[in-house]
Amino acid sequence: MKNKEILKKAIEKAVKNNWEIVNQKVVDYEIDEFDNIFLSWNDMNIQFDIFEIIFSHDFAKAFWGEDVFEFETLAGIHGYISWQYHIQKLAVAEDKFKYLEKFI
Numbered sequence: 166m167k168n169k170e171i172l173k174k175a176i177e178k179a180v181k182n183n184w185e186i187v188n189q190k191v192v193d194y195e196i197d198e199f200d201n202i203f204l205s206w207n208d209m210n211i212q213f214d215i216f217e218i219i220f221s222h223d224f225a226k227a228f229w230g231e232d233v234f235e236f237e238t239l240a241g242i243h244g245y246i247s248w249q250y251h252i253q254k255l256a257v258a259e260d261k262f263k264y265l266e267k268f269i
Contacts, residue, residue, distance in 0.1 A: 168262040169196060172215060174269040175228060176202070184227035219261060225252045229268065 166174075176194050184191045186206060193205040202213045218224050225248040235244045251268070258264035 166266055169200065171262045171266045171269065172196065172200075172202075172219075175265045176218070178269060179224050179227035182227040182230070184224060186221075186223050216261075219255065219265065220252065222248070222252070225249075225255075228265075 173196060176196075180191050180194065186204065189206040189209075191204050191206050195203045195205075197203070200215055202215060202218055203210055204213060204218075229248040229251045232247045233244050234247060234250075235242050237243075255261055255264050
């Protein structure tokens with residue numbers, strides 16, 4: 166899948182999961198030929214950069230969810246909120262789009 170397709174599907178998933186920005190539900194989006202992203206909510210249409218979106222806490226909450234999961238390490242049991250864990254993994258991923266694609 167191409168990066169633009171992955172981004173579209175990721176945004177669709179976040180919108181379906183009630184993605185909100187400033188307590189307003191994102192209702193529509195558009196990606197132009199230059200990969201600028203335009204999000205619409207509450208009669209507003211604002212342009213964003215790809216990385217502003219994928220590293221946004223609001224996007225991450227809608228995309229990965231807020232479930233808490235635990236796993237055991239050598240240092241003991243650790244609990245993570247899903248979106249916080251994945252946004253950290255995304256930050257260090259060599260290919261950000263391939264990482265997102267795994268969760269579409």
